[in-house]
Amino acid sequence: PNTLFLREQGFNLFYFDFRGSGESGEGMSSIGYLEIRDANAAISHIRQTRHNETKYLGIYGLSMGAAVAVYEAAHNADIKCVVAEGCYYSYEKVVARWARVNKGTPYFPLVALALYFARKRLGMNPEDFSPKHNIKKLNGKPVFIINGADDSLAPRHDARKLHMKAGEPKQLWIVANASHTEVAEVAGQQYKTRLSEFFTKYL
Numbered sequence: 280p281n282t283l284f285l286r287e288q289g290f291n292l293f294y295f296d297f298r299g300s301g302e303s304g305e306g307m308s309s310i311g312y313l314e315i316r317d318a319n320a321a322i323s324h325i326r327q328t329r330h331n332e333t334k335y336l337g338i339y340g341l342s343m344g345a346a347v348a349v350y351e352a353a354h355n356a357d358i359k360c361v362v363a364e365g366c367y368y369s370y371e372k373v374v375a376r377w378a379r380v381n382k383g384t385p386y387f388p389l390v391a392l393a394l395y396f397a398r399k400r401l402g403m404n405p406e407d408f409s410p411k412h413n414i415k416k417l418n419g420k421p422v423f424i425i426n427g428a429d430d431s432l433a434p435r436h437d438a439r440k441l442h443m444k445a446g447e448p449k450q451l452w453i454v455a456n457a458s459h460t461e462v463a464e465v466a467g468q469q470y471k472t473r474l475s476e477f478f479t480k481y482l
Contacts, residue, residue: 281364281463281470282339288475290482291332295321297344312370312408314343318351326357335359335482339474340366342433342460346410349441353416360481361417362474363410364425365459368437370409415444421481423450423474427457427465450477 286292296303297314318338326333337360340348345366352361414422422445426438435453442451452473457465466473 281341282474284471285475285478288479290478291329293321293325293329297347314347315350315408318347319355322351322355322357333357337361337478337482340364342366345433346370346408349410349417349422350408350413352420352422353413353418358420360421360423360478362423362425362477363414363441364462365427365430365433366410366424366438366441367433368409368411368440370406410441411444414441415446417446419446419448421448421450421477423452423477425452425454425462427459427462428453428455429458432459448481 282292295317297317298304322336322338326336336358338348338352338358339362340346342365345363348361349363349366352358424438424442424445426433426435428435438451438453442449454462454466454470463470
């Protein structure tokens with residue numbers, strides 16, 4: 280619902296569900312690492328089956344999807360620009376923050392143990408795929424970072440740090456009175472205008 284209006288602006292839109300989400304089958308959420316594979320597979324699919332409509336590709340991600348979008352844009356030459364909304368800065372920090380905010384769980388020992396077993400189960404360290412490591416690898420691709428000023432899961436200082444690490448051209452928009460995933464609702468028409476202008480300019 281946040282981006283459907285872009286169809287009215289003449290953009291072709293493609294949506295997909297990550298594993299274990301929406302209408303996808305069961306699957307383990309990794310808060311980004313495994314979902315990167317899902318995004319890459321989805322983009323490869325539309326490139327192969329809709330070649331004429333995907334000559335110029337932009338990517339939009341919200342929350343975990345924003346972290347995935349940053350990684351994919353940094354490693355996929357087909358993507359020309361990226362919008363990252365409510366993007367976390369560090370995998371380990373967002374897991375710890377979620378546990379504290381939603382469950383009241385302290386970092387030591389429970390979250391630290393959970394992260395340890397996640398690394399063991401995945402066979403790698405998801406922290407290496409964090410946006411803080413990948414946003415600087417966009418290599419000149421335009422990036423638009425959007426965040427709610429009242430976001431407790433991906434706080435605005437994370438957005439500012441990502442913006443500082445990103446190369447030009449880049450934009451940062453902190454929306455007052457918006458919490459996590461609420462920017463479109465709070466900003467209304469301004470949200471539609473700014474997204475439309477960004478994708479129109481860079482696609």
